[in-house]
Amino acid sequence: MGFLTIYVPDDLSERDYRRALRAGPSTVSSRRRAHDEMLASAGFTSVEEVPLTDEFLRTTRAWYYGRERYATEIAAAEGDAGFQERQADSLAQLEAIEAGLLRRSLFIAH
């Protein structure tokens, strides 16, 4: 099994942990257990993690600033409210990644 996932580091203070959950996508992992531990408990014996947080930051920036650059055209297709909501979510996520509150990795488990 291979999966890419955005998650909250398990060593954050309670305040940062709550901020990370608010800033991440609505489906962000919120269990305070390491993925390798969860995978092991599901029976996987070999787990490899490939950290991709730097790429996650670059991709989030590209989405946010790219959409800003074409705001008029994209908002016309998505509707103003939807566009603004997604941009606000994206900016909060960007700031959370920069602050070390959100990470992303590829996990390969056998």
Add this chain to the structure above:
Amino acid sequence: MAQRRRDQAARFNERYGQRTTEAGSIVEREAIGANVGANGYTTVKQADLLADRLALTADATLLDLGCGRGWPGLYLAAKSGCRVVLTDIPEAALRAALDAAAGKSVSGRAHIVQASATQLPFRPRTFDAICHSDVL
């Protein structure tokens, strides 16, 4: 919790149903390196890394959970020659995935199933590999 899930499903359905604009395609290419109707964070480079680590072969069957519009499941199938079963909940996403499959070389090897990852309608050992991207 149930209401939150319904809201989330409606939001995803709305997002997946939106038409793709030329500007949106430019931004998508800048963000992930391709135009595949994606709105997430999995780049082409990362899809290649996933393909490499899963070691998919032409006789394998891959399950892509929460496939959205079919990225990267359809790409992995095209690259490896494997069969792929794409699952997700929003109908708009699955329709887009079906259209995307029809336009690729994977058309006869891609199957769409509307299902939640928490209640999959498959027997054990149906798949050789499973993947998902930013899905919980």
